[in-house]
Every structure is written in C-alpha cells, then in structure tokens.
Amino acid sequence: MLGKGGKRKFDEHEDGLEGKVVSPTDGPSKVSYTLQRQTIFNISLMKLYNHRPLTEPSLQKTVLINNMLRRIQEELKQEGSLRPMFVAASQPADPLSDNFREAQPAFSHLASPPLLPADFVSTMPLESCLTPASLLEDDTFCTSPAVQHDGPTKPPPPALQPVKDSFSSALDEIEELCPAPTSAEAVAAESAAVDSKAQPSESNIHKPEGLPESRTAESKLMDPLPGNFEITASTGFLTDLTLDDILFADIDTSMYDFDPCTSATGAASKMAPVSADELLKTLAPYSSQPVTPNQPFKMDLTELDHIMEVLVGS
Amino acid sequence: FLGAGGGNDIQWCFSQVKGAVDDDVAEADIISTVEFNHSGELLATGDKGGRVVIFQQEQENKTQSHSRGEYNVYSTFQSHEPEFDYLKSLEIEEKINKIRWLPQKNAAQFLLSTNDKTIKLWKISERDKRPEGYNLKEEDGRYRDPTTVTTLRVPVFRPMDLMVEASPRRIFANAHTYHINSISINSDYETYLSADDLRINLWHLEITDRSFNIVDIKPANMEELTEVITAAEFHPNSCSTFVYSSSKGTIRLCDMRASALCDRHSKLFEEPEDPSNRSFFSEIISSISDVKFSHSGRYMMTRDYLSVKIWDLNMENRPVETYQVHEYLRSKLCSLYENDCIFDKFECCWNGSDRQVEFLSLIVMTGSYNNFFRMFDRNTKRDITLEASRENNKPRTVLKPRKVCASGKRKKDEISVDSLDFNKKILHTAWHPKENIIAVATTNNLYIFQDKMN
Numbered sequence: 001m002l003g004k005g006g007k008r009k010f011d012e013h014e015d016g017l018e019g020k021v022v023s024p025t026d027g028p029s030k031v032s033y034t035l036q037r038q039t040i041f042n043i044s045l046m047k048l049y050n051h052r053p054l055t056e057p058s059l060q061k062t063v064l065i066n067n068m069l070r071r072i073q074e075e076l077k078q079e080g081s082l083r084p085m086f087v088a089a090s091q092p093a094d095p096l097s098d099n100f101r102e103a104q105p106a107f108s109h110l111a112s113p114p115l116l117p118a119d120f121v122s123t124m125p126l127e128s129c130l131t132p133a134s135l136l137e138d139d140t141f142c143t144s145p146a147v148q149h150d151g152p153t154k155p156p157p158p159a160l161q162p163v164k165d166s167f168s169s170a171l172d173e174i175e176e177l178c179p180a181p182t183s184a185e186a187v188a189a190e191s192a193a194v195d196s197k198a199q200p201s202e203s204n205i206h207k208p209e210g211l212p213e214s215r216t217a218e219s220k221l222m223d224p225l226p227g228n229f230e231i232t233a234s235t236g237f238l239t240d241l242t243l244d245d246i247l248f249a250d251i252d253t254s255m256y257d258f259d260p261c262t263s264a265t266g267a268a269s270k271m272a273p274v275s276a277d278e279l280l281k282t283l284a285p286y287s288s289q290p291v292t293p294n295q296p297f298k299m300d301l302t303e304l305d306h307i308m309e310v311l312v313g314s
Numbered sequence: 315f316l317g318a319g320g321g322n323d324i325q326w327c328f329s330q331v332k333g334a335v336d337d338d339v340a341e342a343d344i345i346s347t348v349e350f351n352h353s354g355e356l357l358a359t360g361d362k363g364g365r366v367v368i369f370q371q372e373q374e375n376k377t378q379s380h381s382r383g384e385y386n387v388y389s390t391f392q393s394h395e396p397e398f399d400y401l402k403s404l405e406i407e408e409k410i411n412k413i414r415w416l417p418q419k420n421a422a423q424f425l426l427s428t429n430d431k432t433i434k435l436w437k438i439s440e441r442d443k444r445p446e447g448y449n450l451k452e453e454d455g456r457y458r459d460p461t462t463v464t465t466l467r468v469p470v471f472r473p474m475d476l477m478v479e480a481s482p483r484r485i486f487a488n489a490h491t492y493h494i495n496s497i498s499i500n501s502d503y504e505t506y507l508s509a510d511d512l513r514i515n516l517w518h519l520e521i522t523d524r525s526f527n528i529v530d531i532k533p534a535n536m537e538e539l540t541e542v543i544t545a546a547e548f549h550p551n552s553c554s555t556f557v558y559s560s561s562k563g564t565i566r567l568c569d570m571r572a573s574a575l576c577d578r579h580s581k582l583f584e585e586p587e588d589p590s591n592r593s594f595f596s597e598i599i600s601s602i603s604d605v606k607f608s609h610s611g612r613y614m615m616t617r618d619y620l621s622v623k624i625w626d627l628n629m630e631n632r633p634v635e636t637y638q639v640h641e642y643l644r645s646k647l648c649s650l651y652e653n654d655c656i657f658d659k660f661e662c663c664w665n666g667s668d669r670q671v672e673f674l675s676l677i678v679m680t681g682s683y684n685n686f687f688r689m690f691d692r693n694t695k696r697d698i699t700l701e702a703s704r705e706n707n708k709p710r711t712v713l714k715p716r717k718v719c720a721s722g723k724r725k726k727d728e729i730s731v732d733s734l735d736f737n738k739k740i741l742h743t744a745w746h747p748k749e750n751i752i753a754v755a756t757t758n759n760l761y762i763f764q765d766k767m768n
Contacts, residue, residue, distance in 0.1 A: 036648065040594050043652050055405045056430075059492055059511040060542045060561050061657050064598050067540055072594075 041072045324677075324750055325766040326700060328707030330384055332369070333759035335704070345755040347742055351415040351423065354666070354746040357385055357753055358425060359760055360410025364394040366427055366480070368438065369760075382751060382764055389438055391480035394429040406431050412497050414506070416519075424483070426506065430493040433508055435484035435519065443471040489515050489525045496546045502553040509546035509558060512539075516570075528576050529558060529568065544602050544659075550611045557607075559616060563600030565625065583625050585632045595647040595656065603659035609667050615678060617662040620644060622678050622690065637690040637697065640682050642720035642731045655683075655736050666747045681740025684729065685756050686716055702740060702754045702761040712766055 044065045051057055334343060342363025349358050357369040367390045372383035397406040407430055416424040422439040447469040450458055492510035499506040507528070508515050514529035529546075533539050542561045549555035554570045566579035587596060599619035607614045613634070616623050620641060623633035639660075643650060650656040665677035678690045682699070690697045699716040706714065719728040742755040750765035 037594070040648065040651070043648075047654075053404075055407050056402070056493070058657070060544060060601070061654075063539055063542050064561055064601065064657070067597055068594065071597075 037072055037075070041069065044069045044072075325712045326752070326763045327710050327712055327766045328761070329382075329709065329751070329764045330762040331704060331707070331759055332367075332385075332387075332762075339758045343758040345742060345758060345760060346409050346411060347413050348744045348753050348755045348760065349413045349415060349425075350744050350746050350753065351425070352417045352747060354748050354751070356388065356415070356423060357744070357762075358413045358415070359755065360393065360413050360427060361758075362407075362409040364392055364396070364408030364410060364429065366391055366393045366410060366413065366425075366436070368478075382749060382767075385762055389478040389480050391436070393427045393434060393436065393482075394432065397431075411494060414497050414499050416499060417503060426497050426499065428494050428497050428508065431487070431490055433486040433494070433497060433517075434482050435486070436480050437483045438478060438480045441477045441479060442473060442475075444474045445469045446472045484519065484522050486517055486522050486525065489517075495544060496558075498547045498556065500548045500553050501551055505553075507546055507548060507556060509543050511542040514543065514546050514556075514558060514576075526574075528570060528574070530575065530577060545605045547605055547607055547614075550607050550609065552611065557605055557614060559602035559605045561601040562597060563602055563618060565602065565605060565614070565616060567627065581627070581630050583630050583633075585623070591644070593647065595651060598651070598656055599647065604661040606662060606664060608664060615662055615664065617660050617680055619656060619658075619660075622662050622680055624678070624692070635692060637678065637688075639680055639688050640718070642718055646731065650736075653736065655739075658739055658741060660739075660741050661743065663743055663745050666745050666749060679743050679745060679752065681743055681754070683736050683739050684718075684734040685738040685740055686718075687740045687743055687754055700763075702756050702759075702763075704759075707761075710766065713763065 047065050048062065048069075333345075334340070342361060342365075344362040345359050346362055347358075347360040350356070351358070355371050357371070359367050359369075361367075368388045369385035370388035371385050374383050393410055394408040396408040398404075399406055409429055410427050411430065412426075412428050414426045416426070418424075422437050425436050425438070427434055427436060446453065447467050449463055449466055449469075450460065452458055486508070490508065490510040490513070492512050494508055494510045496509040497506060498509075504520075505516055505518050508517065508525075509529075512530065512532040513527055515525040516528045517525045529543070531541065531543060540562075541564075544559050544561055546556060546558035549557070555567065556570070557565050557567045559565045563584065565583040567581040567583070568576035569580045570576060572578070572580065587600075602616045602618050604617040605614060612627060614625050614627065616625065616633075617639075620643060621639055622637045624635040624637075626634045647656060660681050662678060662680040665679070676692050678692070679687060681687045685702045686699050687702065688697060688699050699718070700713045701716050717725075717728045718734070719725065719730050721731075724730050738756060740754055740756055744753045746752065752763050754761045754763065
C-alpha cells in the first residue's frame with residue numbers, strides 16, 4: 001500500500017493491479033481490463049459496506065463510488081446480457097468474460113436460464129466499452145498515449161486460462177465442500193466462468209423486484225449510514241453478492257420460492273425474506289474481510305449451515 | 315513587480331513553523347483550514363478538534379527591513395464542539411471546515427467559522443485597559459459594604475496586559491441537512507452563502523433564525539443522485555453572482571436576480587473529456603475540490619485531483635489554462651482509489667495583489683503529497699515544486715526546488731513516485747493578500763514562507 005516510502009509493498013501491489021500486463025497482445029489486455037474492472041468493483045463495494053463510521057460518511061464519496069459501481073454494472077450488462085430487463089438475470093456462461101458470475105441469487109423464481117453467446121466478446125467491439133482496453137497497452141492502469149481500435153475483435157487467446165483458473169479455485173473450493181446443489185441455477189453456476197469472492201451479478205443495478213422490503217443500494221447510501229449492517233444488509237448490492245458467494249451451493253433455494261402454493265416450504269417461504277436479511281446480518285463479519293481469491297470459505301459455510309438450521313426452525 | 319518574474323523568480327525562504335514537532339500526530343491537531351484576513355495581519359487556522367488559532371504579524375520593525383514581521387499566537391479558542399445527532403445516531407464532527415474573515419469595520423475582528431452543520435460568527439477583540447476604582451466593588455469583584463464607603467471617586471481605565479477575547483456573536487444553525495463544504499461572504503458584506511452537498515443557503519449576517527435556499531440539487535428520488543456540490547463562492551465584485559462546482563467537474567455560475575431559487579444556471583463551465591485519458595477514475599478525478607475567483611473576478615480557478623484550471627468567465631466550454639499538479643499519479647489511480655487518497659480535497663489559491671499593481675492574479679499555488687506544494691506562473695508558464703519540512707529549512711535560506719521522477723532513471727535529488735509519502739499531504743495553503751508571504755499547512759504543522767527580500 002502507499003505509505004511512508006514503503007517502496008516494496010507498493011511495488012508488489014502495483015504489479016498486481018496497475019503494473020505489467022501478461023503479454024502485449026490484446027487478449028490479455030482484455031483480461032487485464034476485466035480483472036481491473038472486477039478489482040475496482042470489489043474495492044468499491046468494500047468501501048461502501050465495510051465502513052463503520054461514527055460520523056456520517058461523506059456523501060460526495062458515496063456518490064462517486066456509487067457512480068463507479070453503476071458504470072461498471074452498465075458495462076457488464078452491455079457486454080454480457082441479452083436480457084437486460086431481468087432483475088436477477090444470469091450471466092452468460094462465457095469463458096472469456098472471466099469475472100462474470102453464473103450463480104444466481106437465492107431468489108430462483110426471478111432467474112432466467114444462462115445464455116451462451118458463442119463468441120460475444122469477439123463481436124462486441126471494445127470501443128463501446130467505457131474504457132478501451134487499449135489504454136492498458138503501456139502497462140499503466142488507466143491511460144494510454146493513443147487510443148487503439150484495432151484488435152478488439154480478435155478471439156481471446158489461450159493465455160486466458162491461467163487467469164481463469166486462479167479465480168475458479170475459490171469456486172471449486174466451495175463446490176468441494178458442499179453437496180450438489182439442487183436447483184438448476186446452481187448447476188449452471190458450477191459450470192460458470194471464473195470469479196472471485198465479491199462478484200456482482202448484473203441484477204445489482206436494479207432493485208430486485210421480488211424483494212419489496214429491500215431498498216435499493218442508492219437510497220440506503222443516501223441516507224446516513226449508522227454503520228451497522230442492519231441497513232446495509234438489505235441493499236441490492238450486498239444481498240446479491242453475499243448470497244451468491246456463500247449460499248448458493250449449499251442452500252436449497254426452493255425455500256426462497258415465493259410461490260404460496262409450495263406446500264413443503266410454505267412456512268419457510270414466508271420466512272424467506274426475513275431469513276435473507278438475518279443471514280446477511282450474521283454474515284456481516286465475514287463480508288468485512290478483504291476479498292481474495294483464496295479466501296477460506298470452509299468456516300463460513302459451517303457456520304451458515306448452523307444458522308440455516310436455526311432459522312428454518314427445524 | 316510580482317508578476318514580471320513569476321513564481322520562479324520569487325525566492326521563497328523558510329520563515330516559521332508552528333505546531334508539534336513529534337511525528338505522532340494527534341487527531342485533533344490536524345489542520346483543516348488556513349486563511350489570512352483582509353489586511354494579512356492575522357492568520358487563522360482551524361483544526362479537526364474544533365479549535366481556531368489566530369496568529370498576528372508583528373509590526374514591521376523599521377530597523378529590520380530584511381524580514382517581514384513574524385507571526386505569533388494572538389488568540390486561541392474552541393469554535394465548535396462535537397455534537398451528537400440523536401435522530402441519526404451519528405456524531406457531528408467539530409472539525410472546522412472553513413474560516414472566512416469579514417473586512418474590518420472597527421477595532422474588533424470578525425470571522426465566520428463552520429463545521430459540517432453550524433456556522434458561527436466570532437468577534438475577536440482586544441482588551442488592554444480595565445476600569446479600576448469602583449466605589450461599590452473591590453478590585454476582585456466582591457461587593458463592598460456600603461457603610462464602609464466614605465469617599466466617592468470616578469473609576470478610571472488603567473492599562474493591563476493585552477487580552478484577546480473571542481466571543482461567538484451569531485450562531486447560524488439548523489439550515490443544513492448535509493455537510494457544509496463552503497462559506498463565502500458577499501461583496502456587500504451583509505450576506506453570505508453556505509453550501510453543503512446538495513444545497514446552498516443565503517444568510518444575512520445579522521439574522522440567525524432564517525436563511526434562504528438559493529440552490530437545491532437534491533433529486534426527488536435520492537436513488538437518482540449522481541452529483542453533489544463540492545464548493546461555492548461569491549463573485550468578488552458582483553453581489554448577485556456566485557459559482558458552485560460539482561463532483562462531475564462542472565462549475566455553474568448563477569445570478570440571484572434571475573430567480574429566487576437559482577436552480578437554473580446562467581453559465582455552465584465544463585471541459586469535454588479527453589478520450590485518450592479516459593479511465594474508470596475519470597469522474598472521480600474530475601471532481602472539483604476548490605473554486606476561487608481571481609481578484610478582478612474575470613477569471614476563476616478550479617482544482618481537481620490532478621490539475622488546476624483557469625477559466626475565463628466569458629468562455630464556458632473549456633478552461634483557458636490547465637496546470638498539471640502531479641500528473642505522475644495518473645498511473646497510480648487504482649491504488650489511490652483503494653487507499654482513499656483519490657478523494658483528498660486539495661485547495662488552491664491565488665497570489666496576493668502586489669503593492670504596485672493591484673488585483674493581478676498571476677500565480678497559482680496548490681498542495682500535493684509528500685509535503686510538496688506547487689506554484690504556477692501564468693505569465694512565464696514556469697512552475698516550481700517546494701517542500702514544507704523542518705529538516706531542510708533554515709531561515710532566510712532559499713527553498714530548494716523539488717522534482718518528482720515519474721519513471722525511468724531517477725536523477726540525483728529527484729524523488730521517485732514510489733517513495734512519495736501519501737500520508738503527508740498539503741491540502742490547505744494561503745497567500746498573504748498584500749505581500750509575498752505564504753502559509754502552508756502540513757498535517758499538523760503550519761509553515762510560513764516569505765520571499766527573500768534583497
């Protein structure tokens with residue numbers, strides 16, 4: 001981190017985020033770009049939700065971070081989804097969009113089947129993105145002497161694979177620990193492309209329509225944050241992210257089905273919205289940890305099992 | 315003539331430093347604002363602990379013509395106290411966000427100081443005489459037994475040690491839901507504005523229970539909020555004109571004569587984005603942290619994260635000049651975002667007006683990291699980087715210019731970007747209104763530099 005001439009640390013950090021690109025071709029540039037975008041997204045989320053100030057957080061800062069998140073989500077939406085209207089829409093199972101999430105939030109009734117655009121990246125010119133990947137050409141994070149528009153249509157090279165694997169390791173770890181998911185969406189999630197822990201789904205930008213109780217992230221943000229997670233827990237961003245990462249593989253998502261006709265889980269379905277909020281409250285300590293691909297999920301899931309048992313009341 | 319040579323031809327020398335020496339910075343001592351009064355005789359600082367410290371310049375000693383008067387502590391008082399908002403369960407910080415002096419009308423001095431929520435008008439007055447010889451009271455204030463009074467006398471004023479008293483004369487409260495970032499006194503010297511993230515209010519200095527809202531950018535649906543007000547200032551000459559800047563890098567000029575609520579700007583100043591510099595952080599670094607009119611009011615200066623821009627009020631579509639403060643940080647924006655430095659609010663200021671030629675705004679000063687500060691000469695287009703540090707500063711020794719090496723081989727005496735200390739930031743600087751004396755605030759120290767008089 002930057003500090004009192006802490007040179008070594010800064011260099012390491014710099015290499016990870018702002019330093020070298022793996023190779024000078026456009027493919028890894030795209031990888032770096034999505035990696036950067038993902039990193040920035042994660043950082044932004046953490047800034048919003050891990051801050052427990054005694055005083056009101058700065059509205060300007062909140063607004064700027066929020067705008068950042070929205071922009072990234074817009075980009076993701078444009079790149080990935082052919083059905084932008086779906087609130088909890090799935091991400092395309094595109095192996096090239098490294099950081100897209102296949103997993104669905106636990107509100108399965110809102111999900112739509114995963115899409116498989118064949119090589120959407122190659123047909124999606126990078127000019128339409130907010131930041132051309134060509135800005136990464138000279139190893140800097142954000143600027144480039146010249147904006148290049150050639151090359152974005154090249155198919156991604158195999159160099160993507162190593163990056164993908166490093167992210168999917170966390171995912172694999174979860175899957176090893178958990179029983180096979182019961183929902184179709186969770187199955188789709190297993191075949192997902194890479195991800196890190198705090199992965200957005202494109203639904204974040206919209207208020208989940210199936211959650212009348214939850215307020216949008218923005219409305220929560222604009223109100224002064226007392227710094228406890230009771231309020232932040234019900235925001236759109238955190239709901240999706242936490243549930244995605246931790247719950248999907250383990251929980252029988254049918255309990256979140258709002259269909260009143262579901263007999264077996266009738267009582268549970270009424271509880272579902274409440275459960276989600278309470279879960280998030282208890283998960284608050286976990287979400288405050290820094291996001292790393294190798295985050296140990298084991299303990300979290302055991303705790304969650306226990307919590308779920310308690311909440312379901314069985 | 316100040317402007318002829320420019321920033322580089324002024325040879326800045328260390329004069330004084332105020333504040334604790336040790337590296338361990340007490341939170342309350344962090345300086346949050348610096349402001350000279352209209353004559354330059356007084357220099358006020360506000361800190362995070364809610365205190366105001368005023369320094370007074372010694373009268374120039376005719377025999378010591380090689381240096382200007384030193385600044386010594388004149389008055390210290392607690393301006394704001396921490397409060398608790400019970401409705402929101404949040405603390406209201408006592409940190410002084412801004413101080414603005416009123417022009418002097420009588421023997422007393424007046425200033426406005428504000429924290430996030432409340433503005434206060436303080437009267438600073440001197441007392442160097444006290445009445446003595448009361449008939450019914452002893453000197454210590456106890457009442458005398460009337461039966462012991464045998465003679466009558468007239469009380470007289472006798473000199474006493476100078477006492478400087480600060481008393482709050484007005485408290486302007488409960489008008490801001492959001493955090494106040496600016497106050498600006500109108501050229502009519504009767505009214506002033508206060509700006510928070512979403513609203514700007516107009517006050518009369520005499521009236522505390524009423525203020526008028528003149529700008530309101532709060533959307534009906536807060537979810538749609540994407541832009542906030544970051545700074546506001548009255549025009550120095552036109553009492554119905556003011557500007558406010560935003561987090562999206564725009565400046566709006568408003569005329570209060572147009573309508574009661576100035577939601578529609580008269581002018582909108584915005585520079586189109588440079589596509590080659592576009593990045594994830596473009597918006598954040600375009601957020602304007604300070605806006606200052608030039609002395610004449612024809613130009614205004616804005617500070618965003620990486621640059622200072624000079625705008626001609628007659629040209630809205632782009633600034634007339636742009637000065638890069640620390641362009642080498644452009645490639646570090648992600649790290650600076652992560653550690654929050656990208657949200658640092660740097661201020662900027664103009665040179666004072668010279669004795670010979672008044673109201674020329676020719677030099678711009680602003681702070682940076684590593685306790686560096688920068689000056690730009692608009693005439694010569696030269697710039698200089700100086701450092702505020704105790705180690706390298708001896709009185710009457712000209713400050714050595716600094717240079718940051720952005721990349722490649724570092725020359726001797728250059729500092730590489732990676733070695734910069736981002737905890738040492740200079741956010742607040744002030745320029746004496748009439749002389750080449752500058753006040754530069756590091757985290758908890760106040761440095762005073764003067765030009766070398768030959």
